[in-house]
Amino acid sequence: MLIRILLSLALSLAAFAETKNLILVTADGLRWQELFTGMDPLLANEKSAGTEGKTALREKFWRDTPEQRRAALMPFFWTTLAPRAVVHEDVRVTNGFRVSYPGYSEILTGRAQDGVIQGNDHIQNPTETLLEFLRRKLKLSRQEVAMFGSWDTFRWIVEKTPGSVTINTGYMNSAETSRIAELSRVQRDILSPWDAVRYDYFAFEMAMDYLTKVKPRVLYIAFGETDDWAHNRRYDRVLESTAYFDRSLERLFKTLNSMPNYRNNTAVVITSDHGRGSKLEDWSSHGSKVEGADRIWAVISGPDQNRAGPIKTQSGIAPAILRMMGLSPEEFLRTRP
Numbered sequence: 001m002l003i004r005i006l007l008s009l010a011l012s013l014a015a016f017a018e019t020k021n022l023i024l025v026t027a028d029g030l031r032w033q034e035l036f037t038g039m040d041p042l043l044a045n046e047k048s049a050g051t052e053g054k055t056a057l058r059e060k061f062w063r064d065t066p067e068q069r070r071a072a073l074m075p076f077f078w079t080t081l082a083p084r085a086v087v088h089e090d091v092r093v094t095n096g097f098r099v100s101y102p103g104y105s106e107i108l109t110g111r112a113q114d115g116v117i118q119g120n121d122h123i124q125n126p127t128e129t130l131l132e133f134l135r136r137k138l139k140l141s142r143q144e145v146a147m148f149g150s151w152d153t154f155r156w157i158v159e160k161t162p163g164s165v166t167i168n169t170g171y172m173n174s175a176e177t178s179r180i181a182e183l184s185r186v187q188r189d190i191l192s193p194w195d196a197v198r199y200d201y202f203a204f205e206m207a208m209d210y211l212t213k214v215k216p217r218v219l220y221i222a223f224g225e226t227d228d229w230a231h232n233r234r235y236d237r238v239l240e241s242t243a244y245f246d247r248s249l250e251r252l253f254k255t256l257n258s259m260p261n262y263r264n265n266t267a268v269v270i271t272s273d274h275g276r277g278s279k280l281e282d283w284s285s286h287g288s289k290v291e292g293a294d295r296i297w298a299v300i301s302g303p304d305q306n307r308a309g310p311i312k313t314q315s316g317i318a319p320a321i322l323r324m325m326g327l328s329p330e331e332f333l334r335t336r337p
């Protein structure tokens with residue numbers, strides 16, 4: 001009897017989930033301060049922002065109120081996406097490290113693994129990730145679950161079992177489409193300032209071509225420049241890469257809406273791996289000792305966005321995704337390393 005009740009419950013749960021596809025998007029270390037208030041008055045005085053008078057950067061992004069500033073920085077996000085999506089302004093990282101690998105792993109496994117993942121070391125994720133779980137539960141092929149990123153270390157973060165997911169991150173080459181093969185070549189002629197992070201342009205262009213040609217059911221796109229420019233204290237570039245991120249979101253949503261495979265049945269979830277400091281001394285940095293680096297944000301959009309439930313923590317993001325997709329967060333969280 002109990003089994004029958006559970007079975008019918010599971011069936012009815014699955015029946016009213018319209019969400020068939022998942023697009024997960026992250027922007028590394030993109031602070032809530034920029035997302036929700038635009039150009040920071042404090043950091044407008046950073047040398048890289050131009051301290052003397054009116055600069056081109058200020059003309060582009062400075063406005064009198066926080067609402068105007070955020071709309072100037074991220075016009076698509078604030079005028080088109082946010083009014084229709086569920087925006088969580090205060091989400092907390094629960095891992096103790098507040099750096100990238102622990103943060104992405106917390107998003108992708110629904111838990112902090114502070115005993116094992118203590119920094120950005122190149123270790124294989126010990127726990128089945130959301131991408132692998134979705135592939136298993138939805139009986140998808142490797143091609144149908146893909147990840148494109150800028151930062152090299154994702155190759156160890158996004159899967160427990162090497163080879164279970166299609167991955168192209170860092171300066172990896174691949175040739176799923178002719179455009180991806182071309183971008184794989186060109187990225188080596190246009191090197192970024194960082195050894196392990198390519199320009200976001202390459203990851204995003206590859207992801208978009210993969211989306212339109214291969215039509216994956218699960219796609220994860222990971223932007224990286226927002227973090228690296230901040231570490232370099234280039235506030236001008238932080239703003240420019242955030243604006244690029246916004247333009248990319250606009251193109252992503254327009255593309256999804258133009259494709260019958262994705263229109264009205266796709267969840268798009270946007271979040272970040274960690275916050276950063278809020279003072280002139282520490283805005284460029286993050287980590288366990290930086291106050292405020294545990295505060296992130298999350299945006300949920302899709303036909304089942306109201307079934308995602310509240311998101312208070314970074315580890316709550318994967319369960320929210322699974323609720324939208326009619327799958328069991330409890331089953332996912334029962335998986336052990």
Ligand SMILES: [Zn+2]
Nearest residue numbers: 029100227231
């Ligand atoms: Zn960082």
